[in-house]
Amino acid sequence: MPKKKKTSASAAPPQPPQVYEASLGAGGAVRKGLLLTTTQAEARRRAGQDVVVCGPTLSANRSLAGAIERNANGNARRCPPHARAGLRALPHYQPDPRPPAGHTFYETPHRQAL
């Protein structure tokens, strides 16, 4: 009887993204704080405060970040990092148009929160 193929660790589904409180640090860095539910994250965004979506998969992070921003503030746009924000700056969603202030940041393969 042929041996059953073992499922390798790499075939495991990627971790789903998680959302945290966020604050801005030096050099454009985004610092993550307390873990939030999406409902808490949306409330924080409605109040103009920052949140950050963290995880290993860019498309999943982007999708969750977009959903949070749109649920909180309606229309949204994605903004890539800008040249002077530093190497640790993250892309983000923001209301279109503003207000409120603040951002829903998300991690990418090149850029992670601290």
Place this chain on the structure above:
Amino acid sequence: MKHPTDKPSSPVMRFFTPELYLLFNSPDDEVADRADEDWEKALQEYQRHLDALRPRMPSQVRALADLCLHDAEFLDLSQEPQPIVAGEPFQYFPLWSAVAILSVKQERKVWSLIYLLWDRVREYAAAQDWPFSKSRKHWLYDEVDTGPDHRDRFLHRILFSDGSITEIPLVSVIASGVTLPTPEEGDPARQIA
């Protein structure tokens, strides 16, 4: 002075183009992922470009290149030509200089960028299908470049949230920021209440 709106015959922005910005915002994951990579490359290319340009920049232009006004709300842009030599009779080649003042508000700070110009400011309208809001215009991305064939002439290009681009041909610039008082400080009625 009212600014004419030009139609670009070639891309105005060299690095942070509106086209790349739109791809970055694509609902298609593959397109958006590719745009994410392309934006990283644009950031690196712009950094190399600035590093090469920096030794030729006067200190005021270097300060402009280091200023981060992302998300600042557009307030006003004015441009006034001024005669350097007041109307001398029989003057065949009158000398003119021009100054443009761009005012933006970033959080509680109002910035005035005062440019000494070598040519007129050009404003380019957004593509007709620009999908984002045109209200509350704010600063998205900018780049500093050299003018064509001029070592001491520069260009400052700004992409705004409504998709428009402003190109400012400058010799020098002064950036001045004033912090607005908080509502408690600035509103006597509130202070009394």
